[in-house]
Amino acid sequence: MTRIVSKFGGSSVADATQFRKIKNILQGKPERKIVVVSAPGKRNPKEAKLTDLLYSVYDLAKKKLDLAEPWTLIKERYLEIVRELSLQSTIREELEALEKALLIKPNELSADFVVSRGEYLCAKIMAEFLGAKFIDAYPLIQFDSQYQITAQSYENIALALSDTDSLYVVPGFYGSDIRGELKTFTRGGSDITGGILANACDCLLYENWTDVSGLLMADPRIIQNALSINYVSYREIRELAYSGASVLHDESIYPCRAKNIPINIRNTNKPGDQGTTIGPTPEHTANIITGIAGRKDFSMLYIEKSMMNKEKGFGRKILTILEEHGVSYELSPCGIDSMNVVVDSKTLHDVETKVCAEIEHKMQPNKIKIFNNVALIATVGHGMVNQIGTAARLFNALAKEKINVRIIDQGSSEINIIVGVNERDFEKAITAIYNEFVG
Numbered sequence: 122m123t124r125i126v127s128k129f130g131g132s133s134v135a136d137a138t139q140f141r142k143i144k145n146i147l148q149g150k151p152e153r154k155i156v157v158v159s160a161p162g163k164r165n166p167k168e169a170k171l172t173d174l175l176y177s178v179y180d181l182a183k184k185k186l187d188l189a190e191p192w193t194l195i196k197e198r199y200l201e202i203v204r205e206l207s208l209q210s211t212i213r214e215e216l217e218a219l220e221k222a223l224l225i226k227p228n229e230l231s232a233d234f235v236v237s238r239g240e241y242l243c244a245k246i247m248a249e250f251l252g253a254k255f256i257d258a259y260p261l262i263q264f265d266s267q268y269q270i271t272a273q274s275y276e277n278i279a280l281a282l283s284d285t286d287s288l289y290v291v292p293g294f295y296g297s298d299i300r301g302e303l304k305t306f307t308r309g310g311s312d313i314t315g316g317i318l319a320n321a322c323d324c325l326l327y328e329n330w331t332d333v334s335g336l337l338m339a340d341p342r343i344i345q346n347a348l349s350i351n352y353v354s355y356r357e358i359r360e361l362a363y364s365g366a367s368v369l370h371d372e373s374i375y376p377c378r379a380k381n382i383p384i385n386i387r388n389t390n391k392p393g394d395q396g397t398t399i400g401p402t403p404e405h406t407a408n409i410i411t412g413i414a415g416r417k418d419f420s421m422l423y424i425e426k427s428m429m430n431k432e433k434g435f436g437r438k439i440l441t442i443l444e445e446h447g448v449s450y451e452l453s454p455c456g457i458d459s460m461n462v463v464v465d466s467k468t469l470h471d472v473e474t475k476v477c478a479e480i481e482h483k484m485q486p487n488k489i490k491i492f493n494n495v496a497l498i499a500t501v502g503h504g505m506v507n508q509i510g511t512a513a514r515l516f517n518a519l520a521k522e523k524i525n526v527r528i529i530d531q532g533s534s535e536i537n538i539i540v541g542v543n544e545r546d547f548e549k550a551i552t553a554i555y556n557e558f559v560g
């Protein structure tokens with residue numbers, strides 16, 4: 122049987138009620154044989170995620186400060202789940218051992234180890250509740266010295282999860298490094314664990330269960346009742362995620378994409394909704410655009426110099442100056458005698474004066490200016506390829522709203538048009554583009 126990896130995020134494992142929903146979901150499809158869990162998340166907006174509480178506990182322990190308050194919240198949350206599900210569980214003993222270690226020998230613990238216990242304990246409880254096999258990710262997923270997942274990891278996983286009839290539960294978010302130390306992914310990294318497992322076990326599908334029914338065509342805080350996206354390609358999601366749409370850790374896509382395994386984002390609280398599927402580029406698509414996403418907080422460095430186009434290495438030298446000051450660039454639309462470099466405002470802020478002085482000194486420009494408060498908006502869709510008039514429609518829609526477009530960038534792939542506008546026009550611009558293409 123070809124299996125499905127079902128990964129459940131923090132809100133999906135927040136309490137005993139959510140655990141029961143997961144059991145029902147798994148029973149709905151026998152192919153759901155590999156379960157990955159995050160640490161319990163918030164039950165309401167005011168509550169903290171267990172991962173955040175574990176970071177606090179670790180900090181307090183290191184400073185030899187009183188950790189009773191966050192620790193009690195962590196302990197109570199797990200014990201409540203175990204109690205409500207009437208499990209035998211050894212979680213109480215595991216929690217006591219961790220508390221003791223935090224109090225007695227905090228210097229022997231790493232932050233990664235302590236926070237990883239969020240996923241580890243959750244997976245243990247889940248395995249007991251489901252009558253499944255608990256498989257620890259620590260010995261299976263290995264990071265090399267460049268923080269890349271080793272090829273050996275995939276073999277380890279395939280072997281450890283080789284019985285296709287068994288139900289497995291694996292904690293997300295961590296593995297181990299070359300020295301054998303526990304190592305976590307970046308935040309939200311349980312998604313990556315799911316992707317790696319799907320690849321290693323050649324799964325039919327990677328389901329990512331969360332608290333929304335997939336992706337919407339635009340940010341619902343800007344577009345009320347934005348339509349949902351049923352299907353989005355790996356390439357489109359990359360563009361949308363880069364430009365601010367977030368629902369899944371972007372590193373979780375690569376392992377699935379490598380084997381053309383579709384990713385289905387589903388809602389644990391509305392399991393009947395089909396959610397969004399992320400997969401290979403479709404042959405045909407009915408919609409011109411798939412989605413719109415955007416981000417604020419960019420700055421644009423404008424450099425003008427006569428005969429710039431004849432000066433070999435001009436662009437490279439500018440980018441080198443930025444690189445040497447730790448600023449990476451996002452876009453660089455150029456004119457014949459001018460160059461614009463769009464960068465993240467936060468990274469430029471502290472080094473702005475030095476960067477400008479160095480450019481003045483080394484490149485002798487006629488003019489150099491920084492425009493702050495730039496927002497980038499990406500309109501993404503395979504449907505735009507070879508569609509005459511798409512860009513015209515987009516710019517007309519912005520013009521009708523009297524929005525000044527500062528930056529225009531359309532990659533040669535034609536699946537993405539990025540415009541840069543003043544931040545104060547951000548919401549208005551997204552609304553204009555949405556209304557033009559979606560209505």
Ligand code: ASP
Nearest residue numbers: 159172294308309310311
């Ligand atoms: N629990 C971790 C976090 O909050 C990892 C995850 O949930 O994916 O970032």
